[in-house]
Amino acid sequence: MSWPSAPEFLAPLAPWFDRVRRELPWRAADLEAPHPDPYAVLVSELMLQQTQVATVIPFFTRWMERFPTPARLAAADEDAVHKAWEGLGYYRRARFLKAAAGTVADEGWPTDLQGLAALPGLGPYTAAAVGAIAFQWPTPALDGNAFRVLARLLELDGDPKTRAADLRTWVAPALAALGPSRLTQALMELGATVCTPQPACGRCPLADRCGARVAGRVAEIPPATRRAQVRSIELWLLAVEAEDRFLLHPPAVRGLLAGLWRWPTLEVTAGDAPGGPPPGLQGWPGWTQVYTHRREAVRPLHLQLEAGFQEASGLRWMPRTGLAALPMGKRDQRLRDLLRTPGEAPLEAPDPQALLSRLRADGAPSA
DNA sequence: GAATCGTGGAA
DNA sequence: TTTCCAAGATT
Numbered sequence: 001m002s003w004p005s006a007p008e009f010l011a012p013l014a015p016w017f018d019r020v021r022r023e024l025p026w027r028a029a030d031l032e033a034p035h036p037d038p039y040a041v042l043v044s045e046l047m048l049q050q051t052q053v054a055t056v057i058p059f060f061t062r063w064m065e066r067f068p069t070p071a072r073l074a075a076a077d078e079d080a081v082h083k084a085w086e087g088l089g090y091y092r093r094a095r096f097l098k099a100a101a102g103t104v105a106d107e108g109w110p111t112d113l114q115g116l117a118a119l120p121g122l123g124p125y126t127a128a129a130v131g132a133i134a135f136q137w138p139t140p141a142l143d144g145n146a147f148r149v150l151a152r153l154l155e156l157d158g159d160p161k162t163r164a165a166d167l168r169t170w171v172a173p174a175l176a177a178l179g180p181s182r183l184t185q186a187l188m189e190l191g192a193t194v195c196t197p198q199p200a201c202g203r204c205p206l207a208d209r210c211g212a213r214v215a216g217r218v219a220e221i222p223p224a225t226r227r228a229q230v231r232s233i234e235l236w237l238l239a240v241e242a243e244d245r246f247l248l249h250p251p252a253v254r255g256l257l258a259g260l261w262r263w264p265t266l267e268v269t270a271g272d273a274p275g276g277p278p279p280g281l282q283g284w285p286g287w288t289q290v291y292t293h294r295r296e297a298v299r300p301l302h303l304q305l306e307a308g309f310q311e312a313s314g315l316r317w318m319p320r321t322g323l324a325a326l327p328m329g330k331r332d333q334r335l336r337d338l339l340r341t342p343g344e345a346p347l348e349a350p351d352p353q354a355l356l357s358r359l360r361a362d363g364a365p366s367a
Numbered sequence: 368g369a370a371t372c373g374t375g376g377a378a
Numbered sequence: 379t380t381t382c383c384a385a386g387a388t389t
Contacts, residue, residue, distance in 0.1 A: 048385040055375065055384085089373025092388085123387045143385045188385055197383080198378080227382075228370075256372070291373055330374070 003154055006170050007177035009209060010187075014178045016205035017186035020193075024053065025060055031182040038109055038134035039070050039101070045126045045133075046097045050090060053192070059088050067101075074102035082251070082259045082327035091259045091329075096121025113139050124164070132180035140168035140175060141184050145191025151222040152195060155211030160222050230290075234268040234297040237335050238359070241346050242305040245317040247359070248326070256291065261326040263335055264315060264359045268299075281347050284338050289331040300335045303355070304346035315359060 021027075026044035028035045035041050043063055047056045063084050067073035073081070076098065085094035100119040110116045117127035128141035142150070142164060150167050151160035160167065175183050194204050199218055201207045212221045240247040249262040283301035290296075318326070323336055338344065349355055 045385065050372090050384055050386055051374080052376070052384050087374075089375090090386090092372070093386095096387085121387065125386060129385070141385085144383085145385065185385090192385075224382090258372085290375095293371070 003170055004209075006172075006174035009153070010171075010174045010178065010183065010206070012205040013186040013190065014182060017182060017189060021185070021189060022053075025057060025064075027185070028181070031185070032136075032179050034136050035134045035181070038130070039104070040064060041130055041134040042100065042104075043097065045129050046093045046100075046121055047088065049093060049126065051088065055088070059085070069105075070101035071105040073098055074105045078259070079251075079325075079327055083325065086260075086327045086333070087330065091257065093121055095259060109135075113137065128168075129184060132175065132184040136180045138172055138175040138180050140171040142167060142171070143188055143191075145188045145195075146171075148197070148222055149187055149191045149195045152199075152212035152218060153206060153210050155215055155217065155221065157221070158223065159225065228293045230293055230295050232295040232297070235299070236266040236268065237298050237300045237331065238264045238266065239300070239302045239335055239339055239346075240264065240305060240349070240355070240359070241302065241320075242317070244320050246320060246323065247315045248318050249314070250316050251327075256294070257329045257332075259327070260329050261318075261332065262328070263332050266358055281350070283347070284341075287334070296331070298331060298334075300338055302339065302344065302346040303349040305349055 024044075026040045044056065044060055047060055047063075066084050067076055067081075078095070078098070081094050081098050082091060085091055088094075096119075100121060103119055110119070113127055113131050116122055116130055117124070119127070122130065125141055125143050128139040129143070131137035131139035132141055147160040147164075147167070150156070150171070154170075156163065171183075171187075178186075190204070190206075194200050201210070201213055201218065204210065204213075207213050210218075212218045238247075247264055249264060251260055252258045252262075281301060281303075283299060286297060286299040288295060289298050320339075323339075328336060
């Protein structure tokens with residue numbers, strides 16, 4: 001590869017970033033010194049995985065108020081941790097962050113990149129980003145933004161992620177020359193605000209030297225990647241009530257919405273047996289719940305059982321007054337909100353015993 | 368290496 | 379309305 005010298009090639013990024021950079025709650029005022037709170041960097045980087053800056057900001061602010069130090073997070077109740085992450089998605093990040101905070105609280109901060117990468121939830125990008133932004137180590141952190149920017153600058157064909165090793169080697173000297181924290185964030189900020197999938201080359205400080213720009217190939221670099229196919233299912237989402245308590249799945253260890261409390265569901269299939277989704281009963285209007293690789297047609301229903309039913313295995317009866325404190329995904333939050341509708345009345349379950357047995361059978365997460 | 372894991376904003 | 383996809387990591 002006959003790539004230009006990175007420190008000179010990327011030099012205009014530094015003054016550009018100093019001029020246009022956004023003020024973010026986790027961003028230090030002085031980007032040339034080690035960050036005053038490495039924990040804030042760790043929290044922000046975990047939250048920012050596959051999540052846009054604007055979404056993260058309010059979560060980050062509340063999180064730092066509730067769990068201001070690694071020790072406080074490590075000691076926190078897991079439900080409380082998930083509650084603070086509620087609505088942000090990819091919930092295992094919250095568990096990784098709590099575990100990483102425990103290691104830091106016990107052993108102190110790692111002293112090298114390998115140590116950071118050994119923390120749960122920190123992969124190649126996040127470990128290097130924390131190293132550069134929190135500690136000013138010259139560790140090349142390449143996220144999706146950086147890969148797109150570098151692919152265009154160097155006019156790389158194919159998926160730039162396959163050349164991660166070469167690109168990290170190329171960028172590293174520029175980190176040392178221009179400041180690890182400053183250049184790391186500048187590269188990502190350029191990708192997030194200028195060198196976007198539909199780029200605004202007129203505002204780019206590197207437009208004069210961008211290989212793709214000069215060659216007129218900006219639109220085709222990097223090439224589009226195929227996305228995962230989405231499966232569609234239809235399900236009933238059930239608020240089963242008895243004696244002012246509701247039946248809920250406690251948090252699962254793995255799978256969709258692991259770590260969160262979930263309402264029981266019944267998947268609608270062609271051969272529905274008696275006791276399954278009650279065809280004659282109408283609940284609230286349904287909606288479509290979309291996940292990365294799953295699309296649910298959700299039909300919410302509130303059913304009333306007579307008192308005295310035995311515990312359903314794998315499910316727990318939870319008092320109405322405690323529902324608000326349980327961490328739930330958006331789908332289950334929505335039914336919880338519906339239950340507070342004034343005047344809303346539960347429907348009588350046509351065959352409670354058959355219903356409960358179906359709930360046991362469908363108890364697996366994300367069935 | 369492919370599949371999995373949430374949600375929301377924007378084109 | 380669809381489609382894309384965002385400061386990715388894990389299994």
